[in-house]
Amino acid sequence: MTFKHLLDMWKETNIPFEEIILTEEMVETGMDPTIIRNNMKKLVEVMLTEAEKNYGKKHDSLTGLTGNNAPKLLNHSPKLLSEFNYVATVTAISTAENNAAMGRIVACPTAGACGVVPAILYALKTIHNASFNDLVSSFIIAGAIGNIVAKKATISGAAGGCQAEIGTAAAMASAALTYYFSKDAEKCGHAASLALKSLMGLVCDPVGGFVEVPCVKRNASAANVAITTAEMALAGIESVIPFDEVVDAMYRVGKMMHEDLRETGNGGIAATPTAKKLVEDIRKSWK
Incomplete structure (x- = not known):
């Protein structure tokens, strides 16, 4: 499946884009579109339920490196973010910290990037009073984007870096x-x-190697990237490079990365003196 193929079908028909996606999925998998939509409904329901339950809550993570960021943001009066961005940001951090505490999440597309899509869905529901069915329709489009990346490239941090996880989520x-x-x-x-x-x-x-630092805060940043880029697209700003080609480029970049920069915990900020000391202290506390 490519985005160009889906887009060409949409242009040639008067069928809503979500229905084209469901039909193509039926062609590829043989699964009834109604079943696919119902499965998507279940995922959206879990995301919204957990977003509501964990919004701004404190969590106890495995290492203690995260877990209290959502309450800090909840108790903060935003100076820069719009109401929509603020709700999305709190949701993203809350969901990611819930994941770090072994709570229930939807890996969307991965556990490390689980806060981004729920952030925008919950913000749409909270700020724009979006209906459940409209959220499911939007999630179907999100699913198609994730599916294309997974098939053409990768959504694995170990294979393609965080761009493949948090980038795909955004x-x-x-x-x-x-x-x-x-x-x-x-x-x-x-x-x-x-x-x-x-x-x-x-x-x-x-x-x-823990999905805590910097993963949790990246979910919040990525949610705002998603909001900003959506606003640009809605304004008529176009990407010069088509989506399929962007995905191919991302995959090539991931393959060029040294293995230390692909989820090993041996590169980037994980290799800083402070990070190494934190890991050493955590190991000592576990003995």
Whole structure:
């Protein structure tokens, strides 16, 4: 499946983009579109339920390196973020910290990037009173973006760096936001491209190999990248490079990365003196 193929079908018909995606998935997998949509509904339900449950809550992570960031942001009066961005940011951190505490999440597309898509869905529900069905429709577009990246490239930090995880999540969220407000498949492609390009080259460097630092805060940053790129796409700003080609470029960049920059915990900020000392202290505390 390529985005160009889906886009060409959308342009040639009057069928809503989400239905084209479900039909193509049926062709590839043989699964009834109704079953696929119902599965997507279950995932959205979990994301919204957990977002509501964990919004701004404190969590106890395995290492103690994270878990209290969401309450800090919740108790902060935002000076720069819009109400939508603020809710999305709190949600992203809350969801990622819930994951670090072994809570229930939807790996979307991965556990390390689990906060981005729920952030925009929960913000749409909270700020724009989005209906559940509209959120599911937008999530179907997000799913297609993630599926294309997974098939053409990778969504694994170990294979392609954090750009493959958090970058894909941002692309998914940006496309979902754009679809909610426009129902325009072409703009969704531009939004996803702009988001993925913004995070291309991002290394995967978890301190101690734990999905905590810098992963949790990257979810918050990526949610705002998704919002910004969606706004640009809705305004008519286009990505010069088509989405399929952006995905191919991301994959090549990932292959060029040294293995230390791909989830090993041996490079990037994981190799800093402070990170090494933190890991040493954690190991001592476990003995």
